[in-house]
Amino acid sequence: MSALHASYKLELSPLRSSIKKSGFVRWRYVFNAQNRDTGEKASFFIELYIINPSLSPDEVVWSDLHAIPEFKDESQLFLPQEEPSLHSYVSLRVGRYGFGGEVVQKFLPSSSFTLNSKSMDIAEGIFHLEGEELSGNMREDGKNASWRLKVERLCHFFPGRMQKDMYWGSPAIRALFSGEIRFCSETYEVVPGSSFGFVDKLWGKDYPYPFFHLSCTHLSSIITGKPLVNASFAVQGIYNNSFALYSEIGDIKLARPRVKNNPNFGCVAMDNKLHWTVSVPYRQYLLDIDVFCDSRDMMVRSYICPSNAKSELQVLGGSSGTGEIRLYRRIKKRNLELIEHASLHDVRCEYGGQDQAEEE
Numbered sequence: 564m565s566a567l568h569a570s571y572k573l574e575l576s577p578l579r580s581s582i583k584k585s586g587f588v589r590w591r592y593v594f595n596a597q598n599r600d601t602g603e604k605a606s607f608f609i610e611l612y613i614i615n616p617s618l619s620p621d622e623v624v625w626s627d628l629h630a631i632p633e634f635k636d637e638s639q640l641f642l643p644q645e646e647p648s649l650h651s652y653v654s655l656r657v658g659r660y661g662f663g664g665e666v667v668q669k670f671l672p673s674s675s676f677t678l679n680s681k682s683m684d685i686a687e688g689i690f691h692l693e694g695e696e697l698s699g700n701m702r703e704d705g706k707n708a709s710w711r712l713k714v715e716r717l718c719h720f721f722p723g724r725m726q727k728d729m730y731w732g733s734p735a736i737r738a739l740f741s742g743e744i745r746f747c748s749e750t751y752e753v754v755p756g757s758s759f760g761f762v763d764k765l766w767g768k769d770y771p772y773p774f775f776h777l778s779c780t781h782l783s784s785i786i787t788g789k790p791l792v793n794a795s796f797a798v799q800g801i802y803n804n805s806f807a808l809y810s811e812i813g814d815i816k817l818a819r820p821r822v823k824n825n826p827n828f829g830c831v832a833m834d835n836k837l838h839w840t841v842s843v844p845y846r847q848y849l850l851d852i853d854v855f856c857d858s859r860d861m862m863v864r865s866y867i868c869p870s871n872a873k874s875e876l877q878v879l880g881g882s883s884g885t886g887e888i889r890l891y892r893r894i895k896k897r898n899l900e901l902i903e904h905a906s907l908h909d910v911r912c913e914y915g916g917q918d919q920a921e922e923e
Contacts, residue, residue, distance in 0.1 A: 570734045570735060574764065581728075583616050588612070589764065591611075593606070593608045594607060594738070596760070597754070606659070607659055608882070611653070611683075612866070613652075623670045624648050624650055625648075625652060625867070647839050647872040647873060648872060651758045653670070661846075661881075662859050677778060695716075698712065708746050712741065713744035714735070717738060717742075718736050718795070729769065729797045730767050732764055733778075733809065734762045734763070736761065736780070741755045744870050759909050764866050768870065775800045776912070777911070779909065782908075783856075791813075797809055798841055806828065808822050808826075808845075812902070815890065819845065827844070828841045838854070839856075847892055849899060852888050855886055856883060861881035874918070876918075880911070884912040
C-alpha cells in the first residue's frame with residue numbers, strides 16, 4: 564500500500580456502527596493564506612464534525628444549555644425538567660484565526676453527509692473532498708465562505724487506540740495547500756510553499772480531558788539559519804496521562820500512538836499568553852518543545868459530549884504560536900548530544916477542558 568493510498572484510507576474510512584449510535588468524528592484542515600488585496604497573512608481551518616448520526620438522520624437535534632429561559636410563571640422553576648436530548652447532526656465550521664477571528668458555521672441533518680472510499684460530501688456542494696480536491700460553499704447568518712483547494716499530503720501518522728474508544732490520526736502531518744478561499748467577502752490566495760498545511764482526524768465515544776494539541780510544519784534551524792523543509796511534529800492528548808507523538812527532523816522520525824516513558828507536559832497561562840511544554844524521552848533520543856501563543860489570537864470552540872448533552876469540551880486554540888524545539892541523542896547514560904535546535908512558527912496550539920452545564 565502506497566503512503567498516499569494509506570492516507571486516503573485513513574481519511575475516508577467508514578464510520579463504525581458504534582460511533583454512529585453514540586460517538587463523534589472530526590476532520591480538520593488547517594492552512595495559511597494571503598489576502599489578495601492587502602497582502603495580509605491569515606490562517607484558516609475547515610472543520611467537518613459529526614455527532615451521533617444514526618440518532619436523528621433527517622433532523623438536526625441539539626440543545627442550547629447555556630441559554631436562560633424566561634419563565635412567566637416562576638413556579639415552573641421547581642418542576643422536574645426533562646433531560647436534554649442527545650445531539651445528532653453534521654456541522655461544518657470554517658474559521659479564520661487571529662485577533663478578531665471569525666467563524667462561519669452551519670448545522671445539517673446527518674443524512675446530508677455521504678462517505679465512501681473515494682469521496683466525502685455534504686449535499687448541494689456545501690463540502691466536497693475527493694483525491695487532492697477540497698471544495699465547498701456555505702452561507703449562514705449573513706456570513707459566507709467558499710473554497711477551492713488542492714491538498715498534497717506529504718506524510719501521515721496512523722492512529723492507535725489512545726485509550727478505550729478514543730482515536731486520533733493525521734492523514735497529512737505535512738500538507739501543501741494551493742488555491743483560493745473566500746471568507747466573509749474577502750479573497751485569499753493559498754500558495755503551497757507558504758501554506759504550512761496540516762490535516763488530522765479525531766474520533767471516538769468521548770473526548771480526551773484535558774485536551775492538548777500542538778502541531779507545526781514551519782521550522783527553521785537555529786544552528787544553520789536555514790529552513791527545515793522536511794520537518795514537522797504533532798502532539799495530541801491527553802490519554803491516560805500521556806499523548807500521541809509524531810516528529811520528523813532530518814532523517815530521525817519518532818512516532819508513538821501513546822508515549823509511555825514518563826513524558827513531561829503542561830500548559831500554563833502567563834500574562835496574556837499561554838505556554839505549552841513537552842519533554843519526551845524515547846529510546847536514545849530526547850525531544851523538548853516550548854511554545855507560546857498570545858491569547859488574543861486564540862478562539863474558543865465547543866463540542867458537546869456524544870453521550871451527555873450537559874457536558875461539553877471547550878477548546879481554546881490558535882495558529883500563531885511560536886517557540887523552539889530541541890532534539891538530543893543520548894550518549895551513554897548522562898550525556899546528551901544536540902542534534903537540532905530549531906525555531907517554530909505558525910504553531911497550531913490548543914488546550915481545553917470539560918464544562919458541565921448547571922441544572923436549571
